[in-house]
Amino acid sequence: MDASELQPITQFLGQLTPFDSLSEKTLERCCRALSVGYYSRSSVYVPLDADNPQLYIVRSGAFEVRGEDGDLIDRLGDGDFFGFPSLLSGEMVSNRVQILEDGLVYHLDPETFNQLRSESREFDRFFNRAFAKRLRHQGRFKAKELGSTNRVSSLMSKQPLCLDINASVSDAARLMRDNRVSSVLIIDNHKLAGILTDRDLRNRVLAESLDGSLPVHQAMTVNPTTLSANALVFEAMLLMSQHNIHHLPIMDEGKPIGVITSTDILRGQSSQPLLLIGEIERQQDLESLIHVSKQIPLLLQNLISADARAEEIGRVLTSVTDALTRRLIVLNQQILGQAPMPFCWLAFGSQGRQDQAACSDQDNGLLLAHEMDEHAQGYFEALTKAVCAGLDRCGYVYCPGDIMAQNPKWRLTLEQWQQKFANWVEHPEPKALMHASIFFDMRCVYGPSSLFEGLQSQVLESTKDNDIFLAGMAGNALQVSPPLGFFKKFVLERDGQEVKGIDLKHKGSALINDIARIYALSAGISEVNTAKRIRLLMEQNIINRKDALNLADAHEFIAHMRLSNQGFQYTHNQPLTNYLMPQQLSSLVRHQLRDAFKVVHDAQAGLKLKFTRSF
Amino acid sequence: MLAGIKIRSQLCWRALMAKDAMLKGYLQSLMPVIDESFMEAELLAIDLEMTGLDANFDQILSIGVVPIRRGQLILSEAQHKLVQIEGSVGQSATIHGILDAHLDAALTPEQAMAWFLTVSQGKVLVAHHAPLDLAFLQSGLQASLGEKTRLLAIDTLQLEKRRLLRQHEHLQEGSLRLGRSRARYGLPVYAAHNALIDALACGELLLAQVAAMGGANKVKIAELLA
Structure with missing residues (x-):
């Protein structure tokens, strides 16, 4: 019987990781061992036979794997697998597979499955890795030393x-x-x-x-x-x-x-960011700063194409923003004269967390040493307006929410800031919580650190072990769930009429930032960078080692996908967005991305358990 | 229920009339299956490739079969046989991709019929637009056994027509074709065609139809044959 006779099936299986690693002959044998079933929504669950474990390969339709307690574990579509945990562990099937959409499923018997595992290391490793839900893909993030x-x-x-x-x-x-x-x-x-x-x-x-x-x-x-x-x-x-x-x-x-x-x-190895920062510090006027800042997108692209770690890219880009901000403050002070009092320029949000990427907007504020008189008010209004306008012209567009130092609302003395934070913490209403998620990731970019520490220590004091506030934050963070629906055409975000794909920022990175922030605030950790927060939380045994490593990996992976997606958009002359079109992904990357989202999902469940159970 | 009785009596009569032992055995082996549920019964999805559409004149080129057991298609027992013909494949080769050279390894029509009766023992036949395939099988059997007989098959096209009419859908031209019918159940598109792939495609369609009719445990073979 010739190899192409079951072509529709060999072809489908042959482009599926890990079956794509099998030889043509093995693949044909594997196809021959399959049986084909059809599951209809009317029967609600796939009847799993505990005595007869099988590998289920989804050919069409959509399915949900749920744990004993009904919790969503996974959503599956074309080319996804289920049933392998029982095959690997030999343990009873405890999960249930709900049928969301009628579909065709291939069944692979345990003998053939084990035979394939013993014949192909890749095949074996794939399922073991999927089983362990591990996300470590060491080699993947290792920066290529392009230099x-x-x-x-x-x-x-x-x-x-x-x-x-x-x-x-x-x-x-x-x-x-x-x-x-x-x-x-x-x-x-x-x-x-x-x-x-x-x-x-x-x-x-x-x-x-x-x-x-x-x-x-x-x-x-x-x-x-x-x-x-x-x-x-x-x-x-x-x-x-x-x-x-x-x-x-x-x-x-x-x-x-x-x-x-x-x-x-x-210098050659790390020249660009250092050179760029050096150049920023040398510029004497706004026009030349704007000119220099035109190199920032190129720097980002170079870092992406050098396959640098997403976390490092965020830190490098943020140091450029910091340098630019500082330079704008210094240049404008040369025009306006010495400030009438010490002040700190605060960066919030992504600049605060040091994870800026393309198309970041500005979130900033001013912390003043004491009450302003009329002269000081005029001075700081002029200074902040000039700096924010300068940032805008350098590519950091005005904050749509008006969280900027040029807004008098966010130009406050230490006492006023402390009062603001205290208000948010004591009255965790929706708007306060929304503000909190931006303002609690704050960092001092310019000014005396002692002044800033006065604010930060008081804020952390008020959030540490503050159950009511943390529950509010957690509740807020849990309102968005990761797009686990990797099934069918994925669950696509719709923006207007246009299907934009999967939102890696708001449905991915932002959720991990939220989780890390809440844990950090609960423990009084002053660090605001998400990766560092997670590391500290692990070291202080607030999150267990395995979960912390998984979360850090998921954070890196999603950020990496976002950046490389923007690199792709850049080289294809498309506008840079946070949306990933899933059809551009290989099935392995889809699997990995789904694993990453699963980690986020699990971490959200943990967050819920820890912070919201009593409310 | 009534349908079951009618079909069983037909089978009984045909088995009685059959002279060839194998044919008699085949027809008898079907009788208990009629009352079984789809889950319990064994079936055989089939497809034939022919030189044309006239069973009295045209010849069978190939036969593809895929057994259905416990509600699932068993690919390890799927088979594809080429059948020798008189003359050349001619025009239809462009459709089926079967060349004269392929036919060298083919079975004679007599061998093919004997093989077919063996693999279909105890199994209810399933085909899309079954009357055509059955006509060719019947004339093939008549030629090799020397006696007339009538076979029985579940027709997925007929099932689909019945379902659509019940939903008061207007039947458009071509809407009952295998590919179009499969698309209504979200079944994948198969680009390639031969007797085996079409038998598989037809079998998958039946699984979907049975699921829509209430599931493999509820649906009885008699209902599907009616």
Whole structure:
């Protein structure tokens, strides 16, 4: 019987992870072992036979797996599996599978299932991983060191400093000083004879009590290790660490054309954000700041294409925003004059949490040391208006909710801020809770930290173990659930008429931020970055290790998907959004994303149990 | 209930009249199945590819069968047989993709009929637009056994027509075709066609129809045959 005869089934199974890892022959055998069933909503549940566990492969329709207590565990659609936990553990079936939509299901018997597991490691691992609901995909997030695959010629300093072999070490030292470099190449008859570095001057001249008239050839490193111009940066790093040196002459056709130092490499690895921040700090007026800020989207794209961790990208982008904010404050103070009193510029929301990405808006406020007189009011109004307008023009659009320092409502003294927070905490009404979720992620971007700490410590004091407030926060956070409905065409968010896909921010990242915030406030943790909050919560045993790691992984994974999706949109000239179109995903990534959402779902259940049970 | 009695008496009569032992055995083996539920009964979804539509003139090219047991299609027992024909495949090759070369490994019509009677023992036949397939099988059996007989099959097209008419739906041209009928139950689209895939497609349609009629435990074979 030829292989293509059950083609509709082999084809379907063959594009399904992990069946796609099986050989054609094995796949055909596997298809031959299937039986096909049809389940109708009218029978409510899939009849699971405890004595006859099977792998159920959904071909069409939609199903819900529910635990013994009726809790939703998973939603399934085309290409999803159920029944494997019993197959793997040999334990009784305790879950129930409800039929949401009539569908065709393939059944795979345990013998074939186990045979496939023993034949294919990938197949085995897939189901074990699914069973363990683990989310660790170590390799996935490991940043590719894109910087190290560049050529050395892109990082080296061109036109190297050269000196004749008969010069003295004093000549060399002067030349190095005047050119502000740490090495000089020594030339003998148009050929590279050696290299003299800071270290040589120290170890071979000064430490030996020799004087400056010493000829360089007595102090230099003779016949230094060199590299050709098209060598990889990686090779330069390797050579440096092997020989414990920091300078490498770069040769082309026997002539030195440049020098690469360990500092050059270091700068190359992380150059862009640092350079950008350096550039921001150098600009003298708003127009040039706006010009520099045009590089931010490009920086984001470079970080994404370098496959950096989403958490790191958020921190890098936020440090750029922070630098920009600080620079705007400084530049405007140069115009307006010295501030009449100490103040702090507060960042809230994503800038506070250090997880900014593309299309972030500004959320900020001003914390003043004491009451303002008329002059101070005028001063700070002018300053905040100028800074917010500057941020807007640099790409951080005005906050639609008007949570900005230019709004007098959010330009308050320490006492007034304390009063505001106290109000929210004592009267956790819907609007207060909505505010709380933004304001409680606050960070001081500019100003004396002592002033800021005065606010933060008091706020944390009031939220710690405050059951009523925390219950309100938790209730609020539980109003949105993760889009576990990965079934059929996914559960799509509709915005107007246009189907926009799955909202990774509001249905994913934001939910994890909420969870981490509530736990952190309950424990009086001052950290506001979500990943750091989770780490601290784990260290203080407030969330158990396994759940914390899962949550941190889910947070990273969802953020990563959001960023790489925006990278995709950017390269395809589409507007950047938080919406992911599920049909663009491979079935494995779909599985992983669903696992991540499941972790969020579980964490929400935990939150509910911990904070809302008595209300 | 009445339908069951009528069908059983028909079967009884045909079995009595049958001379060939295998055919007699086949018809007798069906009798107890009539009163069984869909879940209990064994069935055989079939599809035939032919050189044309006239059973008196055209010939069977291939037969695909997929057994249904405990309400599920059993792919391990699915079979696909090519049948030798006189002359060339001709025009219909473009439809079925069966070339003369494929037919070298084919069964003779006599072997095919003997094989068919063996695999269908005790199983109720299922086909989409069954009268056509049955006409060819009957004339095939007549040619190889030398006696006339009438077979029995569940017709998924007829079931679908009945259901649609009951819902007072206007029957559009082509709406009862296999693909269109499957689409109404959300069953997947199968791009490829041969006797085996169409037998599978027909079997899946029956599972969906039975589910819509009240489920495999409730629906009786007699109801489906009526």
